[in-house]
Amino acid sequence: MCGLAGFVGRGSRANLLSMAAALEHRGPDGQGLFIDDARRVFLAHRRLAIIDIAGGHQPMWNEDHQVGVIYNGEIYNHAALRAELTANGHVFRSDHSDTEVLVHGYEQWGDSLPARLNGMFAFAILDRSRRRLFLARDRFGEKPLYYCQGRDFFGFASELTALACHPAFDRSLDQRSLQKLFAYGYLPAPHALYRGSRKLPGGSSLTYDIEHGTVAVASYWQFRLEPDESLGDEDEPALVEELTALLSQAVRRRLISDVPLGVFLSGGIDSSTALAMAVQHRPAALLKTFTVGFTEPSFDEAPFAQTVASAFGTAHQVRRLDLEGARELIPRVLGSLDEPFADPSILPTYLLSAFTREQVTVALSGDGGDELFAGYDPFKALGPARWYRQLVPRRLHDGVRRLADLLPISARNMSFDFKLRRGLAGVSYPPAVWNPVWMSPLEPRELNEVFDSPVRYEDVYDQAIALWERDPSKSNVDRTLEFFATFYLQDNILFKADRAAMMSSLEARAIFLDNDLVEFCCKLPHRFKIRNGQRKYLLKKAMARYLPAGTLARPKKGFGIPLAKWLRELSPPEGSQLTLRPAAVQRRWQEHRSGAADHRLFLWTWLSLQHCLAPDAGDARRGAA
Numbered sequence: 001m002c003g004l005a006g007f008v009g010r011g012s013r014a015n016l017l018s019m020a021a022a023l024e025h026r027g028p029d030g031q032g033l034f035i036d037d038a039r040r041v042f043l044a045h046r047r048l049a050i051i052d053i054a055g056g057h058q059p060m061w062n063e064d065h066q067v068g069v070i071y072n073g074e075i076y077n078h079a080a081l082r083a084e085l086t087a088n089g090h091v092f093r094s095d096h097s098d099t100e101v102l103v104h105g106y107e108q109w110g111d112s113l114p115a116r117l118n119g120m121f122a123f124a125i126l127d128r129s130r131r132r133l134f135l136a137r138d139r140f141g142e143k144p145l146y147y148c149q150g151r152d153f154f155g156f157a158s159e160l161t162a163l164a165c166h167p168a169f170d171r172s173l174d175q176r177s178l179q180k181l182f183a184y185g186y187l188p189a190p191h192a193l194y195r196g197s198r199k200l201p202g203g204s205s206l207t208y209d210i211e212h213g214t215v216a217v218a219s220y221w222q223f224r225l226e227p228d229e230s231l232g233d234e235d236e237p238a239l240v241e242e243l244t245a246l247l248s249q250a251v252r253r254r255l256i257s258d259v260p261l262g263v264f265l266s267g268g269i270d271s272s273t274a275l276a277m278a279v280q281h282r283p284a285a286l287l288k289t290f291t292v293g294f295t296e297p298s299f300d301e302a303p304f305a306q307t308v309a310s311a312f313g314t315a316h317q318v319r320r321l322d323l324e325g326a327r328e329l330i331p332r333v334l335g336s337l338d339e340p341f342a343d344p345s346i347l348p349t350y351l352l353s354a355f356t357r358e359q360v361t362v363a364l365s366g367d368g369g370d371e372l373f374a375g376y377d378p379f380k381a382l383g384p385a386r387w388y389r390q391l392v393p394r395r396l397h398d399g400v401r402r403l404a405d406l407l408p409i410s411a412r413n414m415s416f417d418f419k420l421r422r423g424l425a426g427v428s429y430p431p432a433v434w435n436p437v438w439m440s441p442l443e444p445r446e447l448n449e450v451f452d453s454p455v456r457y458e459d460v461y462d463q464a465i466a467l468w469e470r471d472p473s474k475s476n477v478d479r480t481l482e483f484f485a486t487f488y489l490q491d492n493i494l495f496k497a498d499r500a501a502m503m504s505s506l507e508a509r510a511i512f513l514d515n516d517l518v519e520f521c522c523k524l525p526h527r528f529k530i531r532n533g534q535r536k537y538l539l540k541k542a543m544a545r546y547l548p549a550g551t552l553a554r555p556k557k558g559f560g561i562p563l564a565k566w567l568r569e570l571s572p573p574e575g576s577q578l579t580l581r582p583a584a585v586q587r588r589w590q591e592h593r594s595g596a597a598d599h600r601l602f603l604w605t606w607l608s609l610q611h612c613l614a615p616d617a618g619d620a621r622r623g624a625a
Helices: 015-019 078-087 097-114 176-186 234-252 269-278 302-312 322-334 346-357 369-373 378-391 395-406 418-426 431-439 446-449 462-468 476-503 515-522 537-542 549-553 563-568 582-596 601-611 617-624
Strands: 002-009 032-038 040-047 067-075 120-125 132-137 146-150 151-156 196-200 205-208 214-219 261-264 290-294 313-322 362-365 509-511
Touching: 002 067, 002 120, 015 032, 015 040, 040 067, 040 120, 040 617, 078 097, 078 302, 097 120, 132 151, 176 431, 176 601, 205 446, 214 537, 234 269, 234 515, 234 537, 261 269, 261 346, 269 302, 269 362, 269 369, 269 537, 269 549, 269 617, 290 302, 290 346, 302 313, 302 549, 313 322, 313 346, 322 346, 322 601, 346 476, 369 476, 369 537, 378 418, 378 431, 378 476, 395 446, 395 601, 418 431, 431 462, 431 476, 446 462, 446 582, 476 509, 563 582, 563 601
Parallel strands: 261 290, 261 362, 290 313, 362 509
Antiparallel strands: 002 040, 002 151, 032 040, 067 120, 120 132, 132 205, 146 151, 146 196, 205 214
């Protein structure tokens, strides 16, 4: 993994160095700069050496020094692309650098290069002869890329913190983005926290014309389900074999490394699948597995992970997180996030990454399995929600919600009262916004209590609504799969994985996001993903021969923390960095700490925002690293 930054126009070498310094945690192994004073082009790269350690320095150029690249990520099909490019006459100077494949690939295929790549990446290519920059981000947005444009200025970087080091950057907050943050729990691309800055969406490329100062963004790939409804139960054995082969291939591709490699292991089916496939290609005794546990039993997955690790015979290690550890981590980790979001599992994910990095530089993860195989609770809620909306009149629904609010509040993981209140909140609105409301820190009516300006759900959820309504012929299950893969996976799960790993200079590789595996899942009818309430149906069928029986049968926990309980014992930081209504924030803190209400997601999002905007947030980042 690496960090990249650059700009065109006003600015100086000192500005570029400041931007690069803000990304040192992403690339502690070296720095490369390119400055063209005549054309006012400035490029910087921070390197974490994984592939071709000796020869992979950046920027990397073609033979005549007209095409150069700075790049963050891994291209898993780089060997096949290198062979194809060599057959077309390209001459490589490196032995096996995936970076050089980007240089020659751009020469050969131009703007269609990203569509040929199987991997995780964000890169910027300077085409000096055509006076343009070409930026691209991988299909799901595993690797981040932000940009901004102003008068006589265009800038980009792996993180907003680096982009904000340039004096031309506008640090004023974007109010619509703040509203979306509290409506979704994360910032869906292309929205970013600051006015004028944008996130390049996954599956997109950007061209900046240096001569004319114009920006053009294009989508080269979108997650779209096109199920083959001709597939029936008689095809299940063949589908199981195909899925198993694709999983094995995806893991084999992600085992390529010139540095030590391990596996994140929660004991759930996704991470256990990563391990089961890894031992098909490497001796189990040479694989290290890593788990974070909790002192609260309803959140602790460490015993399940130990069962799986013991079954395969890996060198397994566990660290535990309690309230005192969380109290210490909160300012350090939230102050290093670069962009706020509502997912408190960033704490154990950071702890997992930090202690994994003590022994390896690369770790396999199971991220993406829930989004591809319908692993989340909302998939089971779709049917009951539809019937509830049809049978319960609105006036009775309001009464049901008031009754539900009388239930005792439990701090246990995914307790009945928590899921009931979430479910009833969602069905208060049209089906197009059920999914974001079920996951949100604040439902739409509550946004108007917190923000000074009026907020309409049609405005904050416009992207989710557009996606839901894109193809009305699709089932609610498929539309929900598209929602989670397009928004939640990219801007919550993968954002969390990237930031937590990069705080410790660790590379995390998601096995389920392999191009070939994703294309298989896109053609798979949803009855092979969720059947009779059983989620991940086909995946469990495929893994039955590899995993301990209990791994397939146990309910999903998620990587949660005892947030509701911990927040009752934490004090909010002094002061406020934004214009939320102070009385509304204070009331929610009081209600939560007294046990009168459960505001865990709102309070955590608010905390995340406070720490991201704190003046010493950069110092927190350096402490986390």
